[in-house]
Amino acid sequence: MSGRSYLDWNATAPLCAEARAAMVAALDVTGNPSSVHAEGRAARALLGRAREQVAALAGVSPEQVIFTSGATEGAALVAAQYDRVSALATEHDCVHVHATAEIGVDGTGRALPVPEETTGLVAIQAANSETGVLQAPRPVAGADLLVDAVQVFGRCPFDFAASGADWAIVSAHKLGGPKGVGAVIVKPGRDPAPLLRGGGQERRRRAGTENLVGVAGFGAAAAHAARNLATGVWNSVEERRHELEGLLRDAAPDSQVAGQGAPRLPNTVCLVTPGWRGETQVMQMDLAGFAVSAGSACSSGKVGPSRVLSAMGLDAVAASSSLRVSLGPDTTRDTLAAFAAAWTGSYRRFRRKAA
The missing domain is CATH 3.40.640.10 (Type I PLP-dependent aspartate aminotransferase-like (Major domain))
Incomplete structure (x- = not known):
């Protein structure tokens, strides 16, 4: 496509x-x-x-x-x-x-x-x-x-x-x-x-x-x-992940990266924006041309808070408001910049409606 x-x-x-x-x-x-x-x-x-x-x-x-x-x-x-x-x-x-x-x-x-x-x-x-x-x-x-x-x-x-x-x-x-x-x-x-x-x-x-x-x-x-x-390919992926997290945090200071205080895979960002349902974010990003998810693919279609985030102590609203972005070796900085721009635009519309 x-x-x-x-x-x-x-x-x-x-x-x-x-x-x-x-x-x-x-x-x-x-x-x-x-x-x-x-x-x-x-x-x-x-x-x-x-x-x-x-x-x-x-x-x-x-x-x-x-x-x-x-x-x-x-x-x-x-x-x-x-x-x-x-x-x-x-x-x-x-x-x-x-x-x-x-x-x-x-x-x-x-x-x-x-x-x-x-x-x-x-x-x-x-x-x-x-x-x-x-x-x-x-x-x-x-x-x-x-x-x-x-x-x-x-x-x-x-x-x-x-x-x-x-x-x-x-x-x-x-x-x-x-x-x-x-x-x-x-x-x-x-x-x-x-x-x-x-x-x-x-x-x-x-x-x-x-x-x-x-x-x-x-x-x-x-x-x-x-x-x-x-050859250290995944080290480069981790660098790009850090850059993406910086872009998203700058755009949405009220969001948090789940598990940020722990060692993580080099390619994974789980962004929690309380009140903005993960399923809604996935659909909006899909329409913008980006394939992302709200959690494990084997749990997709299940309505409700993430069991993983709930176990980490997040409340029901926050645990229902995550977006997972997972990169690969061929994911470019240009792609991530374009994603961050699209997500930021949707985030601002969400905040205006919530105000």
Whole structure:
């Protein structure tokens, strides 16, 4: 769609050229990875290469990667191994839905200490999709640790072993891969009981013929993301994010950036303007040619305050008044200046009506 600017990378990143090329090539691979003939071996080799690429980005061995349909399936697979799941109050819905107990956060969105007597599974997201707030997950003596690494994977360095995690979930479409494919990363020696049964795929941990085209795209996107991290691309994104926040704060002193006092993803701005509903802002910016959001894409269409912002202590009005702008490496300063100008114009009209 010409004349539009995409500023919703936390919902999904545009498909990168490397992933597209890998997927097109995989379409011509006829064999089933489970077949023993030459065509099957070629498909299995493609699957293995992608597994190596994803594993390299997480700093693990390929055997630790279980391909899934996405982070939602991954979260369900991990949660199914436990009777008790303690999750951050700000966790993504795909993890939070399994929680039997909540872990609170402070006003910046950072996790409060996990009670030492906690058992079962503790789920701590590495980065919040709405605010971009980064966590520093730490193991709890009597519990296993699940890290939702969806938003950091490919944007910030992520070392699975160093995190102390027993499990991590990641998703291809957040780092320039296709939608509908993700992975669970497991600690060596883990052998989860499968949710999907009926075949021996993924070392009997996830039955069903692998999505070879999607997995090939995931692997290529992971390799592309690794190169971007190595060259410091996201440091430049963070500089542009700071500039955008300055423009927005200058235009609207009554607005606040959620989680500003905490470390955040390099690309995420969650701007709260009390009384100006997030859905209204999204529609006005859409009409102006900018794709932004009012929070997690998986929660879009739900009317009411943001669960994330409410957990951070914002009242119902403020928690209903957020706008999320998430950038990517190809987001230019000119685009952000144009967005700030369009948003400022809408903000001034809102203030005039509210006066």
